[in-house]
Amino acid sequence: MKAKVHVTLKTGVLDPQGKAVAHALESLGFSGVRGVRQGKFIEIDLGDQNPGGAHARVDAMCRQLLANTVIEDYAIDIVD
Amino acid sequence: MQTAVIVFPGSNCDRDVAVALTQATGRAPLMLWHRETEMPPLDLIVIPGGFSYGDYLRAGAMAAHSPVIREVTARAAHGVPILGICNGFQVLCEAGMLPGVLMRNAGLRFLCRDVWLRVDNTETAFTRGYRPGQVVRMPIAHNDGNYFADPATLDRLEADGRIAFRYCDAAGTVDEADNPNGSVRSIAGIVDDRGTVLGMMPHPERAADARLGGTDGRILFQSLLTVLA
Numbered sequence: 110m111k112a113k114v115h116v117t118l119k120t121g122v123l124d125p126q127g128k129a130v131a132h133a134l135e136s137l138g139f140s141g142v143r144g145v146r147q148g149k150f151i152e153i154d155l156g157d158q159n160p161g162g163a164h165a166r167v168d169a170m171c172r173q174l175l176a177n178t179v180i181e182d183y184a185i186d187i188v189d
Numbered sequence: 190m191q192t193a194v195i196v197f198p199g200s201n202c203d204r205d206v207a208v209a210l211t212q213a214t215g216r217a218p219l220m221l222w223h224r225e226t227e228m229p230p231l232d233l234i235v236i237p238g239g240f241s242y243g244d245y246l247r248a249g250a251m252a253a254h255s256p257v258i259r260e261v262t263a264r265a266a267h268g269v270p271i272l273g274i275c276n277g278f279q280v281l282c283e284a285g286m287l288p289g290v291l292m293r294n295a296g297l298r299f300l301c302r303d304v305w306l307r308v309d310n311t312e313t314a315f316t317r318g319y320r321p322g323q324v325v326r327m328p329i330a331h332n333d334g335n336y337f338a339d340p341a342t343l344d345r346l347e348a349d350g351r352i353a354f355r356y357c358d359a360a361g362t363v364d365e366a367d368n369p370n371g372s373v374r375s376i377a378g379i380v381d382d383r384g385t386v387l388g389m390m391p392h393p394e395r396a397a398d399a400r401l402g403g404t405d406g407r408i409l410f411q412s413l414l415t416v417l418a
Binding site: 122123125126129173174175177179180 | 250254288289295296337338
């Protein structure tokens with residue numbers, strides 16, 4: 110079982126890196142890019158543990174370490 | 190007066206801080222490795238600048254959960270003064286000892302130069318050697334110094350006088366033109382609600398010797414000496 114975690118900046122928090130990437134795409138000729146938000150993708154191998162508590166455990170991991178909830182949101186996807 | 194400097198893998202200002210502390214107190218600090226969980230009675234703990242654990246995940250995030258920081262947190266709860274400089278400020282925020290977070294510089298560049306700072310709170314053990322509103326010069330050297338907190342937290346910091354240093358011009362005017370990294374409300378350093386934990390991005394230890402270009406930082410270490418000795 111694996112957990113796939115996406116960590117992204119909260120709406121309203123400026124993302125200068127995303128903005129720079131958007132400008133770079135524009136200069137490469139990709140028109141129509143309305144915005145870019147950059148984040149992190151973290152994959153956690155959870156072994157064979159009980160799937161019941163997996164989401165709650167990964168949620169605790171996100172709150173304590175993987176995301177800084179002052180500026181970041183996270184989304185958890187548990188997959189087999 | 191016994192001081193200590195925390196050393197992480199990737200710390201790179203620990204010895205500069207040790208020199209400044211030795212100059213101010215006449216006694217060398219203890220250098221405490223990140224795995225330490227026991228320490229003698231201390232009058233001051235400094236978390237120095239650098240790139241602890243390679244800035245993995247987020248600057249300061251890994252260090253904030255290291256064994257030594259658990260002990261530092263316990264000492265802070267007993268009122269032992271804690272000074273976090275640059276990466277040390279990032280560690281204090283990630284550890285929840287100070288509010289907010291230090292994000293990537295708004296201009297996306299590593300900044301390494303002198304800045305002007307206005308001392309906005311001279312009531313703390315760290316800053317009482319400065320005059321209120323005094324304009325001082327210290328170097329910055331960081332990639333992630335862009336302080337951010339939500340408006341309610343910022344209003345509380347302002348109302349409680351917890352903003353110790355702000356970026357400004359040579360005359361002490363705080364404006365966006367003299368804000369090097371995009372920090373909200375030009376914040377360069379804050380204290381906790383008791384005023385005994387200070388986090389700041391500029392490096393006072395790099396401005397503690399005239400031969401190295403300035404002595405404005407030395408006042409901070411001397412302030413501590415006056416209060417704690």
